[in-house]
Amino acid sequence: MTAVRCINLCKTYRQGDVDIKALDHVSIDIAEGGFVCLSAPSGGGKTTLLNAIGGLDIPDSGEVYIDDQRIDNLSKGDLAELRLRKIGFVFQAYNLIPVLTARENVEFVMQVQGVLKHDSADKANAILTEVGLQGLEDRRPAEMSGGQQQRVAVARAIASKPALVLADEPTANLDSKTSDELMTLFTELNEHYNTTFVIATHDTRVMQYAKRLVRMLDGKIVDDIDQRAA
Amino acid sequence: MVFANMLLVFMMSLQFGMYGLMIDNSLKLFTGHMQVQAPGFNDEKKMRQTVPDILPLARKIRERLTPARVAARGSTFALASSKDRSFGIAILGVESAFEPQVSSIPGLVKEGRYLTSDNAAEIVIGEVLAKNLRVRLGDELTLLGSGLDGSFAATVVEIVGIFDSGVKDIDRNVAQIPIGLFQETFFMDGAGHQVVIAADDRDRVPELLPRVAALLPASAGLVVLDWNQLQPGLKQAIQADMASSFFMYFVLVILVSFSVLNTQLMSVLERTREFGIVMALGLKPGKLGRLVLLETAIMGMMGLLLGALAGGVLTAWFSTNGVVFPGMDEMAAQFNLPARMYPKVSLTTLFSGPAIVFVFTMIAALYPAVRLNWQKPVDAMRVA
Numbered sequence: 001m002t003a004v005r006c007i008n009l010c011k012t013y014r015q016g017d018v019d020i021k022a023l024d025h026v027s028i029d030i031a032e033g034g035f036v037c038l039s040a041p042s043g044g045g046k047t048t049l050l051n052a053i054g055g056l057d058i059p060d061s062g063e064v065y066i067d068d069q070r071i072d073n074l075s076k077g078d079l080a081e082l083r084l085r086k087i088g089f090v091f092q093a094y095n096l097i098p099v100l101t102a103r104e105n106v107e108f109v110m111q112v113q114g115v116l117k118h119d120s121a122d123k124a125n126a127i128l129t130e131v132g133l134q135g136l137e138d139r140r141p142a143e144m145s146g147g148q149q150q151r152v153a154v155a156r157a158i159a160s161k162p163a164l165v166l167a168d169e170p171t172a173n174l175d176s177k178t179s180d181e182l183m184t185l186f187t188e189l190n191e192h193y194n195t196t197f198v199i200a201t202h203d204t205r206v207m208q209y210a211k212r213l214v215r216m217l218d219g220k221i222v223d224d225i226d227q228r229a230a
Numbered sequence: 231m232v233f234a235n236m237l238l239v240f241m242m243s244l245q246f247g248m249y250g251l252m253i254d255n256s257l258k259l260f261t262g263h264m265q266v267q268a269p270g271f272n273d274e275k276k277m278r279q280t281v282p283d284i285l286p287l288a289r290k291i292r293e294r295l296t297p298a299r300v301a302a303r304g305s306t307f308a309l310a311s312s313k314d315r316s317f318g319i320a321i322l323g324v325e326s327a328f329e330p331q332v333s334s335i336p337g338l339v340k341e342g343r344y345l346t347s348d349n350a351a352e353i354v355i356g357e358v359l360a361k362n363l364r365v366r367l368g369d370e371l372t373l374l375g376s377g378l379d380g381s382f383a384a385t386v387v388e389i390v391g392i393f394d395s396g397v398k399d400i401d402r403n404v405a406q407i408p409i410g411l412f413q414e415t416f417f418m419d420g421a422g423h424q425v426v427i428a429a430d431d432r433d434r435v436p437e438l439l440p441r442v443a444a445l446l447p448a449s450a451g452l453v454v455l456d457w458n459q460l461q462p463g464l465k466q467a468i469q470a471d472m473a474s475s476f477f478m479y480f481v482l483v484i485l486v487s488f489s490v491l492n493t494q495l496m497s498v499l500e501r502t503r504e505f506g507i508v509m510a511l512g513l514k515p516g517k518l519g520r521l522v523l524l525e526t527a528i529m530g531m532m533g534l535l536l537g538a539l540a541g542g543v544l545t546a547w548f549s550t551n552g553v554v555f556p557g558m559d560e561m562a563a564q565f566n567l568p569a570r571m572y573p574k575v576s577l578t579t580l581f582s583g584p585a586i587v588f589v590f591t592m593i594a595a596l597y598p599a600v601r602l603n604w605q606k607p608v609d610a611m612r613v614a
Contacts, residue, residue: 097508
């Protein structure tokens with residue numbers, strides 16, 4: 001089954017007087033349980049593609065499907081509902097809510113989903129333990145290292161057991177050891193829960209973990225390699 | 231918001247307290263809460279528009295309307311002459327025993343005493359009139375006028391008291407004599423012009439009015455007027471003052487609303503990134519907007535309650551100790567107000583102003599809340 005399908009996506013940004021093609025007729029299918037790395041230099045279009053897949057940004061043209069449901073024409077409310085139920089995000093800058101503790105950040109998505117406070121707290125504690133943050137549940141983001149914050153962001157992304165996790169440069173602010181730990185965690189989640197991962201990165205260490213490597217340049221897919229076969 | 235609400239509560243309480251005082255003092259001075267009169271007398275003040283057998287009627291109303299206070303009056307105009315000067319004045323014939331219950335003038339006698347008999351040839355006059363006529367206590371005045379039957383009426387009375395009501399017009403133009411002497415001098419044949427009734431509370435007037443009307447002899451064709459009919463100018467003056475005050479309150483409410491709009495807009499703008507994150511995680515913009523409105527509602531409600539509480543405490547303190555406006559004594563006296571004002575707390579003054587502020591606050595919060603619908607999560611998260 002196809003987890004993600006993009007057909008002929010185009011997106012152009014205007015920067016000053018110059019039009020920049022962030023996506024130039026991009027088409028890609030990602031199977032359920034896939035572990036895909038989108039690799040491109042800065043400005044190559046990988047974040048734009050990730051945002052289009054996650055419904056955070058709407059392409060100028062083309063179609064995006066998640067679990068065979070077309071999403072590029074959904075309302076903002078429906079897109080939010082889709083993200084809430086099906087997609088987990090890990091951002092480069094962690095994007096944790098600074099006034100909430102690690103547990104509260106993880107609980108947030110579950111609470112919006114309507115999970116009871118008691119249950120969501122238990123689940124949040126369990127997930128934080130799973131990502132190696134036992135004992136740090138009550139710390140706020142400012143009281144944690146970059147690696148710890150990224151782990152909280154991962155915990156938040158997987159808390160509601162989404163079918164798809166989109167990660168944008170998840171290791172950009174981490175040292176190599178922490179990066180390896182994070183990618184090992186992603187691999188485990190991918191294998192244990194069959195969660196589909198789409199990771200935008202230009203970190204070659206991260207690419208090694210991917211089952212499939214998609215290279216982009218100037219908004220186009222220029223290479224698509226099945227690394228299991230290689 | 232708390233300060234603005236407190237200010238609104240205090241100002242409205244002071245204003246309503248002032249109006250209450252103004253009405254009560256005006257009615258206490260002269261008019262009473264209700265009067266039984268002949269039809270048309272209130273507008274025309276003609277001698278022949280009489281209430282026949284006025285003393286028995288006043289007694290009957292007094293007995294049946296306990297605890298209301300009732301006094302009969304006759305009223306005419308006459309020329310008052312002293313040894314040196316003459317002035318045209320209003321002469322009131324009053325029941326000396328009951329007039330102090332319906333009017334504050336007997337209590338305002340500064341020199342001498344008030345009338346003690348219903349038949350003695352005595353008079354109390356205002357301070358300004360005494361000065362104008364160049365008379366003192368014990369001097370005699372000659373009153374010249376026309377009787378009910380049109381004949382020449384005259385009497386000589388001794389000045390037994392001089393009052394100072396604080397209202398120059400009354401002190402210059404009004405004198406009181408016993409009602410028995412009034413009826414005899416002006417050939418009233420037992421009639422008078424007004425039965426003045428003071429209720430224990432102004433709010434009871436609508437209830438008492440039909441009861442008084444039921445006591446009137448059907449054949450006499452008399453009418454009962456309430457204080458609003460007796461002094462229409464009083465309510466109009468208050469309404470005019472209220473209109474200008476409400477404009478001021480409206481400006482205050484608008485200022486508060488704009489400050490709330492600014493605060494809420496800033497508070498939303500400052501959290502743009504956080505809002506972007508929570509929308510990216512799946513919180514619907516509409517729900518987020520409702521949360522912003524709920525946040526404003528909680529703040530507004532706290533502002534309302536704390537403002538009402540602070541305003542209530544402040545007003546309660548001043549309602550006991552009074553508020554003095556230095557240099558305003560003379561102006562206050564013109565409106566039958568004492569120099570020291572006492573604000574009056576009520577549910578209306580406590581909550582009406584803050585409730586309007588609350589409503590405008592919620593309206594002001596609509597724009598920041600609706601604005602979230604236009605925000606793209608991806609753009610919002612880029613905001614530093």
